[in-house]
Amino acid sequence: MRLVNVLALVGLPVLSLALPNPSAQDEGTGAGTWSTLAPIPDFTRQEHITVVLSPTTFAIIGGIIPDSQQPGNISTTGLVQIYNATSNSWRSIASAPVPLNHPNAAAVNGDIYLLGGLEAAPDGMWRATPACWVWESAKDKWRAIEPMPAPEARGSAVTAVHDGIIYLAGGMTVLELFAGGKQGTVDVVSAFDTRAGKWITLPTSARAMPEGRDHAGGAMVGGKLYVLGGRKEGQHNVKDTVFVLNVVDRGKKGLESGWTTRHGRMPTPRGGLVAAAIGDKVFTFGGEGNTAEGSNGVFNETEVYDISEDKWQRLGPMPLPRHGLSAVATGGKVYLPGGGTLIGGGGAVDVLDAFSPGHGGGCFSG
Numbered sequence: 396m397r398l399v400n401v402l403a404l405v406g407l408p409v410l411s412l413a414l415p416n417p418s419a420q421d422e423g424t425g426a427g428t429w430s431t432l433a434p435i436p437d438f439t440r441q442e443h444i445t446v447v448l449s450p451t452t453f454a455i456i457g458g459i460i461p462d463s464q465q466p467g468n469i470s471t472t473g474l475v476q477i478y479n480a481t482s483n484s485w486r487s488i489a490s491a492p493v494p495l496n497h498p499n500a501a502a503v504n505g506d507i508y509l510l511g512g513l514e515a516a517p518d519g520m521w522r523a524t525p526a527c528w529v530w531e532s533a534k535d536k537w538r539a540i541e542p543m544p545a546p547e548a549r550g551s552a553v554t555a556v557h558d559g560i561i562y563l564a565g566g567m568t569v570l571e572l573f574a575g576g577k578q579g580t581v582d583v584v585s586a587f588d589t590r591a592g593k594w595i596t597l598p599t600s601a602r603a604m605p606e607g608r609d610h611a612g613g614a615m616v617g618g619k620l621y622v623l624g625g626r627k628e629g630q631h632n633v634k635d636t637v638f639v640l641n642v643v644d645r646g647k648k649g650l651e652s653g654w655t656t657r658h659g660r661m662p663t664p665r666g667g668l669v670a671a672a673i674g675d676k677v678f679t680f681g682g683e684g685n686t687a688e689g690s691n692g693v694f695n696e697t698e699v700y701d702i703s704e705d706k707w708q709r710l711g712p713m714p715l716p717r718h719g720l721s722a723v724a725t726g727g728k729v730y731l732p733g734g735g736t737l738i739g740g741g742g743a744v745d746v747l748d749a750f751s752p753g754h755g756g757g758c759f760s761g
C-alpha cells in the first residue's frame with residue numbers, strides 16, 4: 396500500500412522489467428533513464444546492504460523494517476532476499492543469524508560475507524558487533540567466521556572487494572537514537588582475506604582514512620577503493636570529499652597501499668547516499684542531511700564522478716529521492732532497493748528502481 400501511495404505522490408508509473416518505460420526519457424544531457432521493477436516483498440526496508448551475487452542477481456541483507464508487534468515502530472532484521480533481474484522477482488534465503496542494521500557485507504564467488512554491523516541494544520541504541528558470518532550459497536546456511544578485531548567493530552562502513560580481500564573503510568560504532576545522540580564515526584580501515592578466512596593487518600598508510608566517515612558512498616574500481624562523501628558525527632555534518640585507497644596486490648613487494656584525497660569535490664555534500672560504479676564512472680544517489688529542506692531532509696541528487704578526469708557532473712534528480720538505501724551495479728545498470736523517503740530519517744519504502752546511464756559518446760562531457 397505504501398508503494399502505491401509513494402509512487403502516486405511522485406507520479407511514477409509501476410512498470411515491469413519487460414516493458415519500455417515511457418516516462419524514462421534521456422534528459423537531453425545523457426542524464427540516464429530510470430525504470431521501476433518488482434518491489435521488495437513483505438516489508439519496506441532501509442539501512443540494509445546490497446551485494447551482487449551474479450551478473451543477474453543481488454541480495455539485500457538486514458536493515459530495519461516495520462515492527463509487526465508495535466505498529467508505527469521499527470525493528471532491526473536479519474532478513475535476506477535475492478532479486479533476479481531475468482525474472483524480475485524476489486525470493487528469501489536463510490536469514491542472517493543476528494538482526495543487523497547498517498551491516499557491512501560483500502559477496503565473493505556467490506557467497507555473502509557479513510562482517511559486523513549495528514545491533515539493537517537492550518538500551519534502545521544501535522551498537523556495533525564484531526561478529527562475522529559467511530552465507531554459503533551451495534548450502535543456504537550461515538556459518539560463523541573469525542570476528543572483526545573488537546576495537547574495529549562498527550557498522551555503516553564502505554565495504555568492497557578486491558582480489559578476494561574485503562575492505563571496510565570508516566563506519567560508526569554507535570548510533571544513539573535521540574536528538575543530539577552520539578554517532579561514533581571512525582576512520583578505521585579493516586581487511587578480511589576470504590581465502591585465508593582471517594582478518595589481516597594492513598600497512599600503516601592504509602589503516603586509517605584521511606578523516607572519519609560513516610554513511611559514505613563507495614566503489615572499488617581497478618584496485619582502488621573510492622570513498623565518496625558521507626558524514627562525520629551526525630546527519631548534518633555532510634561531506635563532499637573523494638578519498639582513495641590504492642590497494643597493492645597480494646605478493647607485490649616494495650609498494651605500500653595508502654590513502655590520498657582527490658581534487659574533485661562532490662557538487663552536493665551528502666551523507667546516507669549510495670554509490671555504484673559502471674566502468675570508470677561512479678554514480679551517486681540521494682542521501683540525508685539536506686538543510687535546504689529544513690531539518691535533515693532527503694537529497695534527490697544524482698551526481699556522477701568520472702574517475703579518469705577527476706570531475707563531477709550533476710544528472711537529473713531521482714524520481715523517488717531516498718536516503719539509507721543501498722545500490723549495486725550489474726549488467727550496465729544501477730539497482731536501488733528500498734531506502735527512507737522522509738525528513739528526519741524514516742519513511743522506508745519497498746521500491747526497487749534502476750538507473751541506466753545515458754547513451755552516446757558525449758554523454759558525460761557536460
Ligand SMILES: *[C@@H]1O[C@H](CO)[C@@H](O)[C@H](O)[C@H]1NC(C)=O
Pocket residue numbers: 465466467468519
Ligand atoms: C515504540 O518503541 C518505543 C521504545 O521501545 C516504546 O516506548 C513505544 O511505546 C513504542 N510505540 C508503540 C506504538 O508501540
Ligand SMILES: *[C@@H]1O[C@H](CO)[C@@H](O)[C@H](O)[C@H]1NC(C)=O
Pocket residue numbers: 449452479480481482
Ligand atoms: C533467474 O530467473 C531465471 C528465469 O526464471 C532462471 O532461469 C534463473 O535460474 C534464475 N537465476 C537464479 C540465480 O535463481
Ligand SMILES: *[C@@H]1O[C@H](CO)[C@@H](O)[C@H](O)[C@H]1NC(C)=O
Pocket residue numbers: 685687688694695696712
Ligand atoms: C531536488 O532538490 C533540490 C535541492 O534540495 C531542489 O531545489 C529541487 O527542487 C529538487 N528537484 C525536484 C525535481 O524535486
